[in-house]
Amino acid sequence: MERIDGKPNLNGVWQVMNTANWNLEPHSAGPNPVADRLVGAIGAIPAGLGVVDGGEIPYLPEARERLERHRANLIRHDPEAACYLPGIPRATYMPYPFQIIQGNNDDILMAYEYASANRVIHMQEVGIPPIDTWMGTSYGQWEGDTLVVTTLALGPGLVKLPAGEMVEGVTWLDRAGNYLTNHATVVERFTLMGPNHIDYVATVDDPTIYSRPWTIRMPIYRRMEPNAQLLEFKCVPFSEHLLYGDLIEGQ
Template structure:
């Protein structure tokens, strides 16, 4: 899925030219993590600085630690209806060999990414919880496909959650932070000059980002979303599930009222801690937050490759034929 390096070089060259331009205006319930126990909130690490004084996040990064998104239910994991192995049931008619029996890799942090609310659960409104159940149970339906299977943008905060075939590059110049994602050519230009958000009439898959520094933490306020993406959709599978199981963040939709506040903190020379607070009064009963060590420093010779997306055409028979082959 990764090829044509020249395309990747061209994309980076384009952003580089822009940067040089002049700026314009489980089973045993995990112990819940109380909101006041905000993970990673404090760090004694003193990061290096850019020439203009920003904490220096620049460079190449790889996905960091994996953890469950929500607190385990306390019941043994069982596959959802129609589950056949594979990260997404849209992939399951031709799963990788032995995908449905491959065990989860090693012991994993049982504390969920979610630290607020204290029970570690996504606070979905009733209709949104029902929609999530429908999505998980009917993954072969074209209108319920994971947006990323259809090669749409990942959205925010989902783009920062761990996923295969992804790397990240942070670029910095006075007044800006630029974040490039290998996955599906996503990029974000984050102004730091205090400019207002775009007019509400402009709606974007990845939202409109505005950043500022508070100490060593980059805080990014993201608004102006459309509803084409999922809020999350990754995170390690539930404890006891196959490594290829649908993750606990699967099928969490949002509306155009989504508002996300992100925090990027360099907590060690090789680690960026990521935190996101999600608010969408049309979908959730209250704002909620998660945090984890999202980015690990990549080797010095690491580069971003061009990412090719095939829209699931090779594996989703319903997508190809429009026929429910199970009936």
């Protein structure tokens, strides 16, 4: 396989083929969570075997209470519905491609089709991020042929939910309401297993809401079309009525 300065070449457009963005845990198929039966099977939730080691995310009891609130308000509370940036690791397994741009001994850029999100992998020792942001701050290093990325400071602060409520923001991990807070440490491992396949493993540690660290794993596949590229998915216009429809209707 081609290498860059002795390291695996991860350049390319990549995408997962799973249902992790609907729910990281095993789940059955289900109806569209917001539309009535007039839409039939459109927007229905596909079944999934799950990508969590052991099958279940180990929430503490008080954290599970917030999870249940999320699940009672799936669209009204999900940052994806509002076109907010997805955070890590969710950006990796959303149903949109992303691109890795890797050079010689430089930082690595990951650009995502969803909402034109991006992050820089700072190829240096893990530091102390100056501020919490939607995508956090990512630090990378090579362990043999595996790119190990540690992301900290994942937290949007106060956000306006689609329901109009202002709350302390958390990073949703899927459309089922699973989440992490700005206390989390996310360690991702990207291992090139062949020219067109990355083995992806991410471990989440957040002692404020989980009883122990937990891990997800999945393959990521190279997009093989000759013209593979990121297209625009600027979703702000799609979310405006959800966020501000009360103001429009009041005019």
